[in-house]
Amino acid sequence: MAFNFEHDKLVKELKKIGPKKVLVQLPEGVKKHSFEIEKLISDLGIKVVFSGQTCWGGCCVSIEEADLVGADLIVHFGHAKFIEVDFPVLYVEVRDELDLLPLLKKSLESIKNFKKIGLSYSIQHRHDLKKIIEFYHDNKKEITLSTQKGNVAYEGHIVGCQYDGLKEIEKNVEAFVILGNNFHSMGAAISVEKPVILIDVYNDKIEVMDGVRDKILKQRAISISKLKDAKKIAILVEAKPGQKFGQPELLEKAFKEQGKKVVVINIDEMTQEKLMNFYDVDCFIELGCPRIAVDDFSKYEKPIVTFKEALVALGKKTWENILETGFL
Ligand code: SF4
Known part of the structure; x- marks a missing residue:
């Protein structure tokens, strides 16, 4: 795999913006190029700090981290712009130079x-x-x-x-x-x-x-039915600015009205280790990246559903409606 960072374009953009210090975000597969990127940017007289956080998509824009290190620009590699944020971000859409x-x-x-x-x-x-x-x-x-x-x-x-x-x-x-x-x-x-x-x-x-669709849809139906049966529910609100899929207040109110106990948890980077300490939760509703609930179905001990699926459990949406309008 040969990545092309479009050096000339990057240098031109940085000269135009003129930051003093940048926070660089790299996807996991590109982190190995940090020395090359550091040299390229610092040669322009710009101070560089790399984010050590995982950078899954354009949804992961580390504004708090940039504020913390005193950066005046985020340089986000490997993804296109995904959301509007109240911080200057330069997106560098890394090219994968392959013979396809x-x-x-x-x-x-x-x-x-x-x-x-x-x-x-x-x-x-x-x-x-x-x-x-x-x-x-x-x-x-x-x-x-x-x-x-x-x-x-x-x-x-x-x-x-x-x-x-x-x-x-x-x-x-x-x-x-x-x-x-x-x-x-x-x-x-x-x-x-x-x-x-x-x-x-x-x-x-x-x-x-x-066969993927049938298998996953069966898993999703199981998770929704577990949410319907759950007595204690945790709503996970993701800290990342681009991963805010749904309204926690709406869910909290509606499930409490059904007589369920509900807690709201703010979280950054969901892991089984973090969730297992909330040991008496019967079911989690995650409002971050919907792919966690779907792709990591067997990785987590407790069922996890997405916002849309929680609406199905509440009777505010039908399963057919989800299939028709988009599952994720
Ligand atoms: S929310 Fe998930 S699927 Fe969407 S861009 Fe972010 S990491 Fe990718």
Whole structure:
């Protein structure tokens, strides 16, 4: 994997903004490049502090940390802008310089029965989009990019919690091709009903995501029924500015009216170790990244549901409504 930080563009932007001190946020896979990035920025006479926090997505913008270290700019690598924040942020959409041709060729076997393909890509591959579309056109495929909806930055761009853009084009395509990793294709597979094929650039393989949707939907139904039966509920409010999915007050009031005991917990980075100390909670409702409840179903001892699922348990939304409007 060869990352391209678009050095010239970065230097130009930094010279234009003129910060004195920056907080640099790097996704986990890019943290190994900290010395290279430090040199590049400090050579401009700018002081650099790296964030040691995990940086999962554009939702993780460490404003408090930047304030704490006295930075006047956050330089956020590897993701596109996801939310508006009240702090200057420079986004650097790292390019992954890969030869995609062998994998694209391999993908043709999995989509041989489909002509109309819906296409989405993770941000590191945006620079290759033209070539990818040309390749499929040359191979007699019609390509429709997922539309730009919600927090996604571009047409065709995919993030793990927003699949409305895929749902919108679903009626016009026969299958979806996702260029990225399992995280994105799994989210797609539970959000749309048409076949989803992953071009897994990190494991150098093609994966057909058959059966994923049914399996996950069964798990979600189990978690919702556990919330309905729970006597003691904890609502987890995520501290990250981009991970505020839902209204804790609404849930607290509604579940208390049902005679349940409810606590609200502010949390940053959910882990099983942190949650297990709240040992008498029967069910957690997390209002942070909805993928934690979904992807880590078997990792946590207690059931965890998302905001939308909690609304189903309360009877304020139906299961069918969730399936129709978007699961995450
Ligand atoms: S899926 Fe989760 S980590 Fe990714 S952008 Fe959405 S909230 Fe953030």
